[in-house]
Amino acid sequence: MPNMSTNKQLYNGETVSGKTLSDADFMRYSRQVLLPEVGEAGQLQLADACVAIIGLGGLGQLAAQYLACAGVGNLILIDMDKVEVSNLPRQLLFNDGDIGLNKARVAKRKLNNLAPHCTVTAHETAFNAETHADQLADVLLAKQQGKRVLVLDCTDNFATRQSINRCCIEAALPLVSASIAAFSGQLFAVDQMQLPSGGCYQCIFPAQTRVSQSCGTQGVLGSSVGVMASMQSLVAMQLLLSMDSDCDKAQNSLLGHFWRFDAKSLVWTSAALTRDPHCNVCGSKELHPSFNMHSKLHSMEI
Amino acid sequence: MILIHINNIPQSLTEPTSLAAVILGQNIALDSVAIVLNAEVVPRNRWQSILCQHEDKLELFSAVAGG
Ligand SMILES: [Zn+2]
Numbered sequence: 425m426p427n428m429s430t431n432k433q434l435y436n437g438e439t440v441s442g443k444t445l446s447d448a449d450f451m452r453y454s455r456q457v458l459l460p461e462v463g464e465a466g467q468l469q470l471a472d473a474c475v476a477i478i479g480l481g482g483l484g485q486l487a488a489q490y491l492a493c494a495g496v497g498n499l500i501l502i503d504m505d506k507v508e509v510s511n512l513p514r515q516l517l518f519n520d521g522d523i524g525l526n527k528a529r530v531a532k533r534k535l536n537n538l539a540p541h542c543t544v545t546a547h548e549t550a551f552n553a554e555t556h557a558d559q560l561a562d563v564l565l566a567k568q569q570g571k572r573v574l575v576l577d578c579t580d581n582f583a584t585r586q587s588i589n590r591c592c593i594e595a596a597l598p599l600v601s602a603s604i605a606a607f608s609g610q611l612f613a614v615d616q617m618q619l620p621s622g623g624c625y626q627c628i629f630p631a632q633t634r635v636s637q638s639c640g641t642q643g644v645l646g647s648s649v650g651v652m653a654s655m656q657s658l659v660a661m662q663l664l665l666s667m668d669s670d671c672d673k674a675q676n677s678l679l680g681h682f683w684r685f686d687a688k689s690l691v692w693t694s695a696a697l698t699r700d701p702h703c704n705v706c707g708s709k710e711l712h713p714s715f716n717m718h719s720k721l722h723s724m725e726i
Numbered sequence: 727m728i729l730i731h732i733n734n735i736p737q738s739l740t741e742p743t744s745l746a747a748v749i750l751g752q753n754i755a756l757d758s759v760a761i762v763l764n765a766e767v768v769p770r771n772r773w774q775s776i777l778c779q780h781e782d783k784l785e786l787f788s789a790v791a792g793g
Binding site: 482 | 755758762765766769772785787788789790791792793
């Protein structure tokens, strides 16, 4: 995998890997490319990246816009729900004319306009044991090809969150998860390959955890959902741009943290994640850095 | 006397008390929260075996699943 330290040496606009940004892309992404943390190499890395966004509600519809417009080359959008009128105050990608249409399908169409260079795939199905192998096949393929990959959990219920976590652990995919209900937001990033000591979602909240909070029952302000989606996107961008773990402590310090946001006081609280050695999702499994895709897809069936 | 803080509220313990017992003492169900002890998430499996120390800072919170 080309990393930024070797790929970033610019000489007449040439990178070591031989790829360069077009003049149009230099203009378009100039405010990002100006950052030493991005540069031309980082922008090219984003163009190669593949990110799955599960859930196109308040969180997912905004994260999808940020990532697509920032130049992430491949987005996989997964949602079986249809746009409802009660979504519109916070899901700004959608409007009245979209009511009744599938969210992933509408989001794909709109992102094609906002970010024509982003290849968007829409899966209009629920994320579950029957569907996820198909939904994440492109992400796993990109991972095998050495490209940057990421899964964003933007869903609205605990059971699906558990299932996404399990799937990411088993397929060794990095996961950035955000959630919000009422005035409480939560955000964390885990990556079994880069930081196994951070454990997983199940280590924090075992499957039998009682959960009462959802936007549907508790309500939420659109702007606070936007804060969480923006932070999730920010973590995602930095993970997509980060170099290998040993040489970039700063980027990887985003892994293995659990942040809570109090949308009333605007206070963020951070805690370190610790692995539960007895966790039945991440605790006992042998993880392999490179795996056979077919055997992996099979073993992913929960 | 062992003085601890639970979500920033001081609480005194008269004898060494496990995290699990502290939570139950708050009338909170063990399966409804996560615990951060001194800025580190403590997996639920360890709550019985960890005894609170003087000046420990505990944060209890429930899972938020909405989006
Ligand atoms: Zn775990």
